Amino acid sequence: MKKSPVVLITGCSSGIGYALAEAFHARGCIAVATARKPQSLAALSAQGVHTLALDVTSAESIRNGVAAVEAQHGAVDVLVNNAGIPVMGPTAELSLDELRLQWETNLTAPIAMVQAVVPAMVKRGSGRIVNLGSVSGLLTTPFAGPYCASKAALHSLSDALRMELKPFGIEVLMVQPGGVQSNFGAGAKAQTGQHQWQLYARFADGIAKRAGASQEHATPTTVFAKDFVRAVLADKPEPVIRLGAGSTGLPLLARLPISVKDRLLMRRFGLNSAD
Numbered sequence: 001m002k003k004s005p006v007v008l009i010t011g012c013s014s015g016i017g018y019a020l021a022e023a024f025h026a027r028g029c030i031a032v033a034t035a036r037k038p039q040s041l042a043a044l045s046a047q048g049v050h051t052l053a054l055d056v057t058s059a060e061s062i063r064n065g066v067a068a069v070e071a072q073h074g075a076v077d078v079l080v081n082n083a084g085i086p087v088m089g090p091t092a093e094l095s096l097d098e099l100r101l102q103w104e105t106n107l108t109a110p111i112a113m114v115q116a117v118v119p120a121m122v123k124r125g126s127g128r129i130v131n132l133g134s135v136s137g138l139l140t141t142p143f144a145g146p147y148c149a150s151k152a153a154l155h156s157l158s159d160a161l162r163m164e165l166k167p168f169g170i171e172v173l174m175v176q177p178g179g180v181q182s183n184f185g186a187g188a189k190a191q192t193g194q195h196q197w198q199l200y201a202r203f204a205d206g207i208a209k210r211a212g213a214s215q216e217h218a219t220p221t222t223v224f225a226k227d228f229v230r231a232v233l234a235d236k237p238e239p240v241i242r243l244g245a246g247s248t249g250l251p252l253l254a255r256l257p258i259s260v261k262d263r264l265l266m267r268r269f270g271l272n273s274a275d
Contacts, residue, residue, distance in 0.1 A: 005233070006030045006073045008066070010056050010113060011083030013040035015182030016132075019225035020080060025049045027229055029078075032069050056083045056109035057101075066116040075120035078128045078232065081110035084150075086188035088211050090200040091145040098191075099146050106150035111157065118170065127170040130232050131158045135178050135247050139254040142269045143192075143203075143210040162239060173232060174240050178247030180224045185215035206270025219244040 007024045011017040012033035021033035021044050033044050034054035041051040050073075054065035069076060087094065087102040110131055121127030136144060137151030155174060162172035188211035197204060224244050231241045242248060253261065266272050 002077065004028055004030055005077035006032065006069065006075070007078040007080060008032045008034065008069055008076045008117065009080040009082055010034050010054065010109075012044065012051075013037060015184065016177075016180055016221060016224065017082045018044065019221040020082060020228060021049050022047065023222075023225035023229040027233065029233075030073055032073070034065060056113065057104050059112060062109075062112050062116050066113075070120055075124050076117045076127065078130060079113060079117050080130045080132070080232075081113055082132050083109060084132065086144075086184055086191060086211070087146045088144045088188050089192045089195055089207055090143060090197065090203070093195070093197055093200060094146065102146045102150050106147075107153050107157070110154060114161065118165070118168075121170050122168045125169040128173065128232070128237075129161065129165070129170065130173045130175060133158065133174050133176045135176050135242070135250040138176065138251045141210060141213075141265050142271055143207045171237065172239070173237055175228060175232070176240065176242045176247060176251075177224065178242070178244035178250060179214045179216060179218035180244045181215065181218045181221045185212040188212065188214075203270055210269050217245050 007029045009017055009020055009024070009031065012021045013035040017033070017035075021031050024031040025048060030050065032050045032052055033041055034052045035041050036053070036055045038051060038053040041049075045051045052065055052068060053061070055061040066076070084106045085102065087098045114129055117127070117129075131154055133155045134151040136148045137155045140148040140152070155176075158172055158174040165172055189208065192207055192211045197207070200207065227243050228241075231237060231243070242251070253264070256264070
């Protein structure tokens with residue numbers, strides 16, 4: 001990795017993305033922080049971080065944003081696909097529009113970003129793509145089916161990309177965070193709070209508990225960001241990087257016998273009260 005790599009990061013308005021932009025900038029990178037609303041990036045801009053309006057669900061916005069970065073800085077050295085949204089609640093009662101937005105933001109958007117930056121990377125013969133998955137993509141829990149599915153799918157696509165892009169000198173890394181302090185829990189609670197559950201009204205406490213679970217004993221964002229940058233900029237990075245609270249233990253829980261795992265998770269999120 002060259003001395004001042006160009007790092008393009010999506011979803012930097014707050015939380016993990018914001019902290020990653022600061023951490024890459026602190027390491028001497030040319031950090032380009034993006035968000036749908038550029039005003040949310042004002043504090044980063046004041047620190048010297050390059051900022052850019054970019055809506056990951058808009059093909060035109062992606063095309064124009066990547067073109068602007070390449071025109072100013074040359075090919076992107078590191079793409080960090082961080083942008084994502086939570087959609088939680090009982091799958092049988094979630095609206096299809098919510099599910100479509102989940103797939104578009106958490107799955108289609110990262111691939112659209114990859115397709116936008118890869119041509120210049122191929123031309124130069126190097127590059128690094130970093131997709132943010134989640135331990136939730138390894139351990140599926142009640143009341144988070146769509147979110148877990150979107151991350152599991154991103155894991156699989158990253159596996160394919162890692163092999164497909166290797167002949168061009170492009171590395172693909174998958175970061176699978178555990179619990180990290182961010183606005184994710186608040187966003188999940190706001191999303192689930194908009195619903196008037198019918199079949200699952202008596203499980204409302206369990207739904208709320210799952211919505212906020214990522215913030216229980218969560219790793220401080222700045223700590224996670226520094227560890228993330230160190231791992232991603234390593235000369236020989238690991239293809240799968242796990243960081244943050246629970247990132248080691250939860251994948252082990254996923255390997256338990258199905259009956260045991262189901263029983264533990266159902267009890268954790270209040271579904272045992274159905275008995």
